[in-house]
Amino acid sequence: MELDGRVAVVTGGTRGVGAGIARAFLAAGADVVVCARRPPDVPVASAGRTARFVPVDLRDADAVGDFFAGTGRRYGRLDVLVNNAGGTPYRLLGEGGAQRHARVLELNLLAPLTASLAAYELLRAARGCVVMVGSVSGTRPSPGTAAYGAAKAGLESLARSMAVEWAPEVRVNTLVLGMVRTELSHLHYGDETGVAAVGRTVPLGRLAEPDEIGDAAVFLASARAAYVSGASLLVHGGGERPAFLDAATANEEISDGS
Template sequence: MELDGRVVVVTGGTRGVGAGIARSFLEAGAEVVLCARRPPEEPVSAAGRKAVYREVDLRNGAAVREFTDAVAADFGRLDCLVNNAGGTPYRLLAAGEAERHARVLELNLLAPMTASLAAFPYLRAARGSVLMVGSVSGTRPSPGTAAYGAAKAGLENLARSMAVEWAPEVRVNTLVLGMVRTELAHLHYGDETGIAAVGATVPLGRLAEPAEVGAAAVFLASDRAGYVSGASLLVHGGGERPAFLDAATVNKES
């Protein structure tokens, strides 16, 4: 299989997008290690194989380094780090203290940098790669999630700088995600009618599936992307239909 013998760490890979990425790597033949503060409700598995789970708080630098060293020692190598862990509650800027917003920045920007630095010696030895999981929130205004959007914008820039500094031994790329249909989609978009209505705003007419994000991640980690570094791959179904197109009064069929 495509990634036989490779060892991949997926942060926050116990559910949602992270679990979808982990399953895609398992299907491609890789050994997958998940890390998060809480274990998955059920093992993350695919193709008759299971990912390994280890508990770690990604905001604790010493714990992250200990975890990474242990993975490299147990598996003998580390080929890819997927910085997937992140997220934020909906909170308008003026509704929270700066310290609360700083925690969002810590999880979504500083934690990936910490994990990447811990993994760097092993990735360099394997001539491996880092994959950041970014968001369209980092490329447009994000009211209600402003700190998250700022962190994702910084993450994409960090990846480009890392790609230059760590070349040619380590490739670094970013997946820029739009809306994804996970098991928690109803918390963000409502029932099936709400999810369908939100999906209709995407040019491709639906939300992404976690497996589709995983397929893109496997590509960027594989030898097929051997000359791809410092890139941002948009996995957003065409983005968002510009509002002015619906507001215009000209004949839309002309």
């Protein structure tokens, strides 16, 4: 398999997108370590293999350093770091105060930086790679999740700078994700009817599945992407249909057949 003998860490790899990424790496032959504050409800497994879980608060720099030191001692190497952990509640800028928004920035931007720095020497020794998990929220207005969007924009910029500073030993790329169907989709889109309706706004007609995100991450970590660094790979089903196209009246006569 593509990643036989490789070791991968997936932060926030216990559920949702992170679990999908972890399963894809397991299926590709890698030894996978997932970390989060809480253990998964069920072990993350694929192809008869199971990811190892280690509890870590990624906002605690000392704990993160200890985690990567322990990973190095246990496996003797680290080939891939997937900075997936993140997220945000819906909160308008005027609600909650600056400190609450700062915590969103801490989790979605500073924590990936902390993890990457802690993992650097292991990755450099293995000539490995970092995969940042970004979002289309970092490339467009994100009302209700403005701090999250700002963090994801910063994460993409960070990855490009890292790719230059850490070359040629460590490659760094970003997956820029659109909407993904997870166990928490109902919190954002409502019931199955709502999820389906939201999916229809995507050119490909549906939300992504976590394992599809995993396949893209495995590609960026594999030898097939050996010359890909500093790149942003859009995994968003074609993006969003521009609203003005549905609002415009210029082509009504043509569409009416008159």
